[in-house]
Amino acid sequence: MAMETTGIVTPESRPAMLEADKLTKRYEDGHLALDHVSFTVRAGEVFAMLGGNGAGKTTTINLFLNFIEPTEGEACVDGIATHRDPLAAKKKLAYVSENVMLYPNFTAMQNLDFFARLGGKSNYSKDDYRRVLLRVGLQEEAHNRRLKGFSKGMRQKCGIAIAILKDAPAILLDEPTSGLDPKAAYEFIGLLESLRAEGKAILMSTHDIFRAKEVADIVGIMNRGQLVMQRSKQDLEGEDLEKLYVEYMAGYMDEPAEV
Amino acid sequence: MFRLIVEKELRETIGTTKFAVTFAVCALLILLAFYVGGRNYQVGQAEYEAARAENLKQMEGLTEWSRIDHRVFLPPQPLAALVSGVSNDIGRTTEMRRQGELRSENSRFNEDPIFAVFRFLDLEFLFGIVLSLFAILFAYDAINGEKERGTLRLSFSNSVPRDKYILGKLVGAFLALAIPLLIPILIGCLILPLMGVPMESGTWLRLAMVILAGYLYLGVFLTLSIFVSALTENSASSFLMLLVIWIVAVLIVPRAAVLISGRAVEVPSIDKINFDKSKFQRQAWEEDQKKLMTWQEENQPAEGEDTQEWFGRFRKEMDALGEDRNDRIAEFSARLNEERRNREAVQQKVALGIARISPTSVFTLATTNLAGTSLSLKQRYQEEAARYQTQYAAFLTEKTGDSPSGIIIRIGEEEEEEPDPIDPYELPAFTYEGPSTDETTSRALPDLGLLALFNLLFFAGSFIAFLKYDVR
Numbered sequence: 001m002a003m004e005t006t007g008i009v010t011p012e013s014r015p016a017m018l019e020a021d022k023l024t025k026r027y028e029d030g031h032l033a034l035d036h037v038s039f040t041v042r043a044g045e046v047f048a049m050l051g052g053n054g055a056g057k058t059t060t061i062n063l064f065l066n067f068i069e070p071t072e073g074e075a076c077v078d079g080i081a082t083h084r085d086p087l088a089a090k091k092k093l094a095y096v097s098e099n100v101m102l103y104p105n106f107t108a109m110q111n112l113d114f115f116a117r118l119g120g121k122s123n124y125s126k127d128d129y130r131r132v133l134l135r136v137g138l139q140e141e142a143h144n145r146r147l148k149g150f151s152k153g154m155r156q157k158c159g160i161a162i163a164i165l166k167d168a169p170a171i172l173l174d175e176p177t178s179g180l181d182p183k184a185a186y187e188f189i190g191l192l193e194s195l196r197a198e199g200k201a202i203l204m205s206t207h208d209i210f211r212a213k214e215v216a217d218i219v220g221i222m223n224r225g226q227l228v229m230q231r232s233k234q235d236l237e238g239e240d241l242e243k244l245y246v247e248y249m250a251g252y253m254d255e256p257a258e259v
Numbered sequence: 260m261f262r263l264i265v266e267k268e269l270r271e272t273i274g275t276t277k278f279a280v281t282f283a284v285c286a287l288l289i290l291l292a293f294y295v296g297g298r299n300y301q302v303g304q305a306e307y308e309a310a311r312a313e314n315l316k317q318m319e320g321l322t323e324w325s326r327i328d329h330r331v332f333l334p335p336q337p338l339a340a341l342v343s344g345v346s347n348d349i350g351r352t353t354e355m356r357r358q359g360e361l362r363s364e365n366s367r368f369n370e371d372p373i374f375a376v377f378r379f380l381d382l383e384f385l386f387g388i389v390l391s392l393f394a395i396l397f398a399y400d401a402i403n404g405e406k407e408r409g410t411l412r413l414s415f416s417n418s419v420p421r422d423k424y425i426l427g428k429l430v431g432a433f434l435a436l437a438i439p440l441l442i443p444i445l446i447g448c449l450i451l452p453l454m455g456v457p458m459e460s461g462t463w464l465r466l467a468m469v470i471l472a473g474y475l476y477l478g479v480f481l482t483l484s485i486f487v488s489a490l491t492e493n494s495a496s497s498f499l500m501l502l503v504i505w506i507v508a509v510l511i512v513p514r515a516a517v518l519i520s521g522r523a524v525e526v527p528s529i530d531k532i533n534f535d536k537s538k539f540q541r542q543a544w545e546e547d548q549k550k551l552m553t554w555q556e557e558n559q560p561a562e563g564e565d566t567q568e569w570f571g572r573f574r575k576e577m578d579a580l581g582e583d584r585n586d587r588i589a590e591f592s593a594r595l596n597e598e599r600r601n602r603e604a605v606q607q608k609v610a611l612g613i614a615r616i617s618p619t620s621v622f623t624l625a626t627t628n629l630a631g632t633s634l635s636l637k638q639r640y641q642e643e644a645a646r647y648q649t650q651y652a653a654f655l656t657e658k659t660g661d662s663p664s665g666i667i668i669r670i671g672e673e674e675e676e677e678p679d680p681i682d683p684y685e686l687p688a689f690t691y692e693g694p695s696t697d698e699t700t701s702r703a704l705p706d707l708g709l710l711a712l713f714n715l716l717f718f719a720g721s722f723i724a725f726l727k728y729d730v731r
Binding site (some may be wrong): 062065067068086087088090091093094095097099100101102103104105106110114115117118119120159162166172 | 260271274412419420729
């Protein structure tokens with residue numbers, strides 16, 4: 001299945017922060033999880049990866065985080081191949097998982113403090129943590145409460161706050177809106193837009209076609225380990241992304257679509 | 260980074276209800292162990308003093324040294340308060356005789372069998388059983404639990420070196436357990452001298468080493484738990500696996516080692532030895548009876564021979580036979596005892612060699628050696644009692660002038676003056692000199708080294724397993 005790449009015009013002035021170059025992962029049991037996937041996310045861009053379960057979205061993120069090593073190709077963060085120098089690459093990465101799980105016996109502030117320091121930021125004050133938590137929409141009365149009583153949405157907000165505090169140029173979001181109520185999801189999109197405005201390069205895997213179209217500068221569709229389509233926001237204007245997605249997922253479109 | 264992870268581990272552990280409950284239970288048990296130990300020492304010391312006084316008192320009024328019934332006693336060991344070892348199982352009283360074998364009896368457990376059923380709550384038991392379980396409880400999900408919770412993934416999305424992370428986790432988990440335990444232990448250490456347990460500088464040093472052994476032992480179970488948690492996918496599996504390892508190490512191996520060595524090296528029972536000795540003694544006596552009868556037949560008093568003179572010759576012959584017989588019996592007994600001791604030593608060597616597979620056995624051996632309550636306590640007490648026996652025999656010979664056989668033949672009825680009562684306080688005093696600090700520490704050092712080695716091995720295992728660990 002050939003990949004369709006149309007209409008993606010990105011200003012060269014913006015540096016490529018996340019690059020997948022023929023990224024391939026074949027597991028020991030022979031399963032091909034990712035097959036020569038290539039894309040670039042520049043500073044100030046949001047790249048939304050759509051795809052069903054097992055399409056290769058999380059594998060792509062795992063390769064950027066060097067949780068697994070590529071069989072072929074490479075994943076680079078600001079030019080650093082993650083499997084060659086993972087510690088240097090991870091300094092430039094922030095990550096929010098699908099289901100943010102923090103230390104349940106720590107308060108939100110304590111979790112933020114630990115992960116900020118783990119990410120190399122040891123100069124934040126309590127006020128900084130408070131400000132970020134308010135920015136992500138966590139009410140002040142929850143700041144000093146232990147995480148074990150938090151809802152998924154509240155934990156997700158803490159996870160995003162941790163990513164913001166790290167102040168990394170690239171952010172990986174693994175299905176960040178999954179399980180969030182519509183209001184929280186809406187607030188999250190607003191936050192994402194503000195991060196983009198700050199110049200962050202954001203790679204987001206999601207099932208949420210509506211949000212992807214709304215926020216992404218580039219939308220990619222993955223199927224069976226391949227990136228079968230990537231189109232720019234402008235390109236998708238007037239298009240029914242949901243229809244496109246269903247068609248690609250069903251394998252109807254083996255050839256590049258007419259745009 | 261390392262410090263941050265240590266801090267996180269400390270904060271994460273100490274802030275939990277699990278920790279609060281565990282700490283409260285541990286603190287209570289530790290303080291109780293020190294108190295019970297101190298109380299046991301007081302009781303043991305009072306019994307020891309009373310037994311010594313009673314021993315001398317029952318001699319008062321006697322007029323002949325040959326009629327005294329003298330006993331020596333094993334005093335309670337100060338550190339037996341915390342590590343009882345075999346101190347309650349071995350006989351504390353030894354009936355003193357001028358010659359022949361000495362037998363110790365009246366062990367604490369013999370006197371109060373109920374204590375033998377449930378044993379005492381001492382520091383060695385606490386570390387060996389309770390705290391090792393708590394160590395597992397705190398660290399069984401150190402790695403896979405973080406993976407299950409998702410925090411491992413988030414942590415390693417940062418620039419975190421794995422070696423620092425695993426080392427930080429280990430040190431943090433160890434400090435989280437060790438520091439709070441130190442508080443009741445230190446309070447307990449203050450209780451001991453207040454309760455009258457004599458704590459000299461050497462004893463303090465040995466106690467400090469007992470505590471060090473306890474911490475090394477805790478470290479073994481912590482590193483083992485981290486190792487297993489880095490090898491298994493989920494925390495339920497690691498807990499189950501650790502529980503099985505704990506049962507094998509703490510309950511099975513030490514007992515199995517004794518059983519195996521018992522099968523491998525047969526040691527004749529004391530009853531069998533005693534039976535053989537009695538048989539030999541009886542035979543020797545019968546032979547001597549015959550010899551005496553033959554002598555009598557061959558040496559009838561000559562006509563006109565003074566009866567006293569004939570009795571003198573008879574007595575000389577009897578004494579000579581008696582002396583020879585005693586020598587033969589002593590030699591035979593010594594040979595049997597030595598054979599038994601040698602076989603026992605081989606059996607112990609095999610048992611301890613096998614038992615040292617388990618850190619629990621190593622810990623027990625280290626602490627009992629440090630406390631002076633190891634297997635060698637019995638041997639040492641017997642040796643010191645045997646040394647005293649020589650002193651005692653010389654004293655009695657000096658006082659009575661009797662032959663070692665102790666046979667006194669009185670001829671005729673002589674008018675004698677009423678003799679003066681003996682002074683039992685003239686008896687040489689028996690003092691048990693426990694092993695020196697140098698001796699105990701040098702004996703315990705190999706086992707302390709072994710505990711450190713267990714720590715190192717399990718840590719190396721955790722380290723290697725974690726370097727390959729799939730953090731996803």
